[in-house]
Structure formats: structure tokens, C-alpha cells
Amino acid sequence: MKRYEISFESFLSNFKKSVSKSGYKNSIQKDYILKILYFSDEHLSAEQIVNIAKSLYKIDLGIATVYRTVKFFESMNIVKSLDIGDGTKRYELNISIHHDHMICTNCGKIIEFTDDLIEDQQELVAKKHNFKLKDHIMTIYGICEDCQNK
Structure with a gap:
């Protein structure tokens, strides 16, 4: 990515x-x-x-x-x-387009992704709490497709 x-x-x-x-x-x-x-x-x-x-x-x-x-x-x-x-x-x-990560807890594979809906939702949550969002790191842990199919 x-x-x-x-x-x-x-x-x-x-x-x-x-x-x-x-x-x-x-x-x-x-x-x-x-x-x-x-x-x-x-x-x-x-x-x-x-x-x-x-x-x-x-x-x-x-x-x-x-x-x-x-x-x-x-x-x-x-x-x-x-x-x-x-x-x-x-x-x-830290010079690429903003992205988040999914990490496989089985093999350690790192998948980068972007999602406009998630980005928009974070802005809404910050606004709801009168919080000025400057940056964020989102990491999702789970099992990748390859490990699921083993």
C-alpha cells in the first residue's frame, strides 16, 4: 500500500x-x-x-x-x-497516505488498509466529545485468510 x-x-x-x-x-x-x-x-x-x-x-x-x-x-x-x-x-x-493495520495473531502478517467510513466515524466520535482529533493509530488483531484456511 x-x-x-x-x-x-x-x-x-x-x-x-x-x-x-x-x-x-x-x-x-x-x-x-x-x-x-x-x-x-x-x-x-x-x-x-x-x-x-x-x-x-x-x-x-x-x-x-x-x-x-x-x-x-x-x-x-x-x-x-x-x-x-x-x-x-x-x-x-511516516510519509505514505494515512492507513491502519490488521495484524494476524497467528502468523504476524500485517495488512494495511484505509476506510473512509472508519475515518469519518472517528471524526464524529471526537466531535461528540468536544475532542480535537490530531492523529490516530488503529490496529485490528485477528486471523488472516491464509491462516483461517490452513
Whole structure:
């Protein structure tokens, strides 16, 4: 479902400008982690990011570096983390069209979805309670079709 309206080169350029304006330093490791997340069709764990860096880009990223970096990205609202209930956080860029997740509690499969009716209903609930909705995360846990048919 990840549909980015910005090229990786533009995204990376904007990121570097934002980091510089914030007074932080950029690094090649940050660039590669962003690249891995940008081009992935999955929600990746820190371990998966390390493995992709080694296998695809021949870069040796330490796991501590990845954890520090994704934490930094989360603080800048560039990355969102997702906990599927197995104790391992997974990460995705926060630049795609808003979507929610369904997670299979059997196999861990993550299905992204959008639903205008659900979005509208959340707005109505917030309005009913005089609550200004800024953002939300919806995660539905259940059993995917593949696991149901096993």
C-alpha cells in the first residue's frame, strides 16, 4: 500500500535540510536506514534493517545504531513504529497516505488498509466529545485468510 508522492532523492534532500536546521548531524547510516525503509514493502524490525543493510548494500550497521536512529526518526515524526504483539517493534516511514493495520495473531502478517467510513466515524466520535482529533493509530488483531484456511 505504500504510495509515496515524493521521490527518494527529494525525501532524502528534505530530511537532510530538516536535520541541519534542527542542529543535528546527518550520517551515511541514517541515509541507508531511510533508504531501506523507503524501498521496503514490509514493516521492518531493527534486525531486518541490519540484515538488509548487510545483504543489499554491503554496509555493516550495528543494531544499537539502528535502534538509536529509528528512535531519532520517531522523535522527528519521520518514522512510525508498530507493535504486533510479539515483543518486536517494526518500523515504517511516516510519509505514505494515512492507513491502519490488521495484524494476524497467528502468523504476524500485517495488512494495511484505509476506510473512509472508519475515518469519518472517528471524526464524529471526537466531535461528540468536544475532542480535537490530531492523529490516530488503529490496529485490528485477528486471523488472516491464509491462516483461517490452513
